[in-house]
Amino acid sequence: GQNIDQPTEMTATEGAIVQINCTYQTSGFNGLFWYQQHAGEAPTFLSYNVLDGLEEKGRFSSFLSRSKGYSYLLLKELQMKDSASYLCAFMDSNYQLIWGAGTKLIIKP
Amino acid sequence: GAVVSQHPSWVICKSGTSVKIECRSLDFQATTMFWYRQFPKQSLMLMATSNEGSKATYEQGVEKDKFLINHASLTLSTLTVTSAHPEDSSFYICSAREGQGFHEQYFGPGTRLTVT
Numbered sequence: 397g398q399n400i401d402q403p404t405e406m407t408a409t410e411g412a413i414v415q416i417n418c419t420y421q422t423s424g425f426n427g428l429f430w431y432q433q434h435a436g437e438a439p440t441f442l443s444y445n446v447l448d449g450l451e452e453k454g455r456f457s458s459f460l461s462r463s464k465g466y467s468y469l470l471l472k473e474l475q476m477k478d479s480a481s482y483l484c485a486f487m488d489s490n491y492q493l494i495w496g497a498g499t500k501l502i503i504k505p
Numbered sequence: 506g507a508v509v510s511q512h513p514s515w516v517i518c519k520s521g522t523s524v525k526i527e528c529r530s531l532d533f534q535a536t537t538m539f540w541y542r543q544f545p546k547q548s549l550m551l552m553a554t555s556n557e558g559s560k561a562t563y564e565q566g567v568e569k570d571k572f573l574i575n576h577a578s579l580t581l582s583t584l585t586v587t588s589a590h591p592e593d594s595s596f597y598i599c600s601a602r603e604g605q606g607f608h609e610q611y612f613g614p615g616t617r618l619t620v621t
Contacts, residue, residue: 439612492551495551500546
């Protein structure tokens, strides 16, 4: 079967670094996405990994290990505006996105 | 970048009435559009996938006679919630994809539906 799991909530301090983990299980895999979603708004695309390794994009980086079914999103130099939910999703063999429940990130001053 | 719009952004309706939500791709042709529902503090739940000119494919547990989806053109899909009930109150989000296979999904801003 398919499943995807990420922590429900995390708290971090402004200016610090936080890593949000995501584990998944699937027989067909066409990449893993991270989206940011502020309350009451639609998700916005952050990153896409299809090969193993780290993709860096400014303050945000995303890592993938296909053999371990594992990804993480790393946020550096946290800002208050980074308070949001972070959704990981993998694309299955039918090119459908299978979504995690989201991790609510709370940033404290 | 690709833009997807939704209308209305929020709507309040009375129980028993129907509500139509529009999803438009503004600067690309959307071969496939997706409709999601999101309840508070929960993740996105895919309701249905629609390809232009064909019937929508509904996910298990989603009533196709209650949630009518029309994808009549490459830039417009509509979701009609028929005979709405308070439990249908939710955040409805559409997304659009330009082609088959791997293409990024672009999300609309969402529609907040409240049924009283």
